[in-house]
Amino acid sequence: MKYIVILGDGMAGNPLAQLDGRTTLEASHTPVMDELAKQAEIGLVSMVPEGMAPGSDTANLSVLGYDPKKYYTGRSPLEAFSIGVDMGAEDVSFRCNLVTLSEEEGIPYEERRILDHSSDEISTEDAGILLEDLKKELLGEAIDVGNAFEFYRGTSYRHLFIWKNGKILELIPPHDILTKKIGEFLPKEEILTEMMRKSYDILEQHPLNKKRRSQGLRPANSIWFWGAGTRPELPEFETKTGKKGVMISAVDLLKGIAVGTKMKNVHVEGANGGLHTNYEGKAEKAVEALLKDGYDFAYIHVEAPDEMGHQGNAGDKILAIENLDRKVVKVVKERMDVSGEPYRMLILPDHPTPIAVRTHTSDPVPYLLYDSTKKNQQGAERYCERTGRCSGTWLREGYRLIGHLFED
Structure with a gap:
């Protein structure tokens, strides 16, 4: 079994009058994720612990299974890992x-x-x-x-x-x-x-x-x-989970988390953390790591929805979400299906970045958990915030979700 996380940073949001009361995720044309939703588990998860600031730092630690209340020491030290800065204990x-x-x-x-x-x-x-x-x-x-x-x-x-x-x-x-x-x-x-x-x-x-x-x-x-x-101390991902993992991101924060947890960072030419990034390249590198290089787990991080949320640009945030669906989720699913290798895939944001406020919030986010070996699940008509709320499933300690992904 192979395991995949596709993280659309800041992909969730709030209803907008300009979108007839829909969120940008609801307004996006996402046929691949919606088809998966019909055969997947849909729910809500809180990735930002109560009382902590809603950042991509705390939230992505949660997605990877690290309780931020235990391991978080600040955002920039994680980025220092990526840049290769050897921080002293008092720095x-x-x-x-x-x-x-x-x-x-x-x-x-x-x-x-x-x-x-x-x-x-x-x-x-x-x-x-x-x-x-x-x-x-x-x-x-x-x-x-x-x-x-x-x-x-x-x-x-x-x-x-x-x-x-x-x-x-x-x-x-x-x-x-x-x-x-x-x-x-x-x-x-x-x-x-x-x-x-x-x-x-x-x-x-x-x-x-x-x-x-x-x-x-x-x-x-x-x-x-x-x-x-200050410098954090993070357990190795493979020791903690038993899974050998790769990180695919253009953002120093995520690369730094990978360095700190001894995951492999995979470079993708043309990946820049913006709207016009190399989406397909990220997907292809993930599949290659899983099928050719012997890795068990791939984390594909796409920053564009978050950046467009900060800019307050609903149209470009919709485009970023549609690019994630068409150029990442579709490519990963097609390549994995052709290979015949069984896999479980988790799709979610780390936090919302609503257009109206142009910053992060702590609200729970919808997740989609798809298992290629279980095609008859009773899922939802599509993947969005509304179906997450209607599912009746709400995981309040987000760092536990990855354990659910690894359940076979």
Whole structure:
């Protein structure tokens, strides 16, 4: 038996008037998932424990079977695993987004608003140029005041900042405060806030940002620190589950979880965490790992629905969900069926990212559990939030769901 998770990040949502009271998942044309739903187990699951922030970090740990209340120490340390940063026990890491702030003339930094948490999903190459210039300008001054800081390039707008022997601070994710004035959300630690202020002075007139504006793209004109944490200790996935697994994701967070749990990260050319990613390549690599390379478990993570939710773009979120159905679920199912290898496949979001709020929520999400050896189950007419609620099944401790997947 082979086991597959297809994770549509942020795929769930709330009803929208513009979609005649449907969610983006309900409004999407998803014939493959809907056909599977007729022969699958449908239910609701809460991937974010009560009292914890609804992030992809806590939620994806849950999906993989790690209780966040036991194992979670912050988001950015998981990303540090992916980037290859060897954190010391007393080091604190932070996510460092390249964001777009409003650029009104003559107003202080604190009065500016966050317009885009991703700077129009800036490319990794462009981000690397900006980050190198920031390091040259900012780190010399930081060292002068007796602190040891370092920046590390990640993917697209997502980067890493390490504070040696630093402090854990409560910080706000930029996607939670889109369009709001930033003053009340800045770090209480002045040296971090000062770095953010100076980053705007450096980046606002940077030649690369001038070029981006001329191309109709938003400038990456400030850094934003959040997601502070210390190095986590995660049990190996294979030791914990008895399954040899691979991770297929373009996002450093998921890659980092894989590194921390000793799963294999599989690189997919053209996978970028955006709407126009290599969906089919992810599916093909998963099947290859299962059928040719001897792995038992494949985790396929698709970031696009979440990104489109943060952008508040219902049409593109629907497109992302339809791409997941047509280019990932369909390809995996067809390849596995042709092989004759029995398999169990779990399809779900990690959390909702509703269009109206443009950030994550803690609401339970619908899951679909399909078993290729059990074709006569009484399922549902389609896969969506409504059929999940109507199922009567609600698993409140989401980290237990993967054990259900592994039941033969």
